[in-house]
Amino acid sequence: MREEQLKERLGERFRELDIPLLVEWPDGRRAALVFVVEEETDPKRFSVLRLAHYCLDIAELLDTRRVVPVVVFLRGGPAERKLDLGGDEQTYLRFRFLSIELSTLPYREHRDSRNIVVRLNLPNMNYAPQERVEVYAAAVRGLASLEPDPERQRKYLDFVDIYADLDDQERKRYEREYPDEVQTMTSFSERFEAKGRQQGEAVALMRVMRRKFGELPEPARQRIEAADAQTLLEWIDRIFTAESIDEVIH
Structure with a gap:
């Protein structure tokens, strides 16, 4: 399964829907399936015509009829669920799609899910107003246990926050009743900031080294990108007296 990056290939036909997922079977027993997934916060903004048009564009581009449209509604509300085109006597085009309304899913049935997408969307599910803080804490716990990458943790935490x-009172209650989760959030920020500093130092070091020694060999570049912040600082100090790349990163 992989995400299909289609903006350049579709050109003017590209629409800002979620990236299609292409599912392939390596043994060739079945043809590829393209899942076109659209997330819609407000059902009133959803257009079945737009989705149908986009699916047809994908089918033409990839030369396939195996396209499965899926719509995830974050909120409930009226929205067109099918499209029929034709005249008085005959319908010539029938378009249907799979859909789910997250606001109808009981939060408690998914609270301990091991699926990261489900855990991040707990705040979009159905729960009583007084459970909001509990729901938020469950989403943060899921994020901490299911996503190891600091950059993604920070990004997904923003999603949960939004x-x-x-409100202010709920935030205070959260900090009071869920100290472990609060510490987890603090760790997210610290790790994200540390990774950002490391990446910045690596970029700066490679830039100076290229000016002094010319284009860097791939092994040297990979070693610099993998180095921790302290090592990078030591290498930065060496570059002013080093006569070769090896003298910097030995």
Whole structure:
């Protein structure tokens, strides 16, 4: 399964829907399936015509009829669920899609899910207003246990914050009742900032080295990108007296 990056290939036909997922079977027993997934916060903004048009564009581009449209509604509300085109006597085009309304899913049934997407969307599910803080804490716990990458943790935490939308009193209650989760959030920020510093130092070092020694060999570049912040600082100090790349990163 992989994400299909289609903006350049579709050109003017590209629409800002979620990236299609292409599922292939390596043994060739079945043809590829393209899942076109669209997330819609407000059902009133959803257009079945737009989705149908996009699916047809994908089918033409990839030369396939195996396209499965899926719509995830974050909020409930009226929206067109099918498209029929034709005249009085005959319908010539029938378009249907799979859909789910997250706001109808009981939060408690998914609270301990091991699926990262489900855990991040707990704030979009169905729960009582007084459970909002508990829901937020469950989403943060899921993020901490299911996503190891600091950069993604920070990005996904922003997603949880936006949709949980705790007010000041709820935030204080969260900090009081869920100290472990608060510490987890602090760790997210610290690790993200540390990774950002490391990446910045690596970029700076490679830039100076290229000016002094010319284009860097791939092994040297990989070693610099993998180095921790302290090692990078030591290498930066060496570059002013070093006569070769090896003298910098030995």
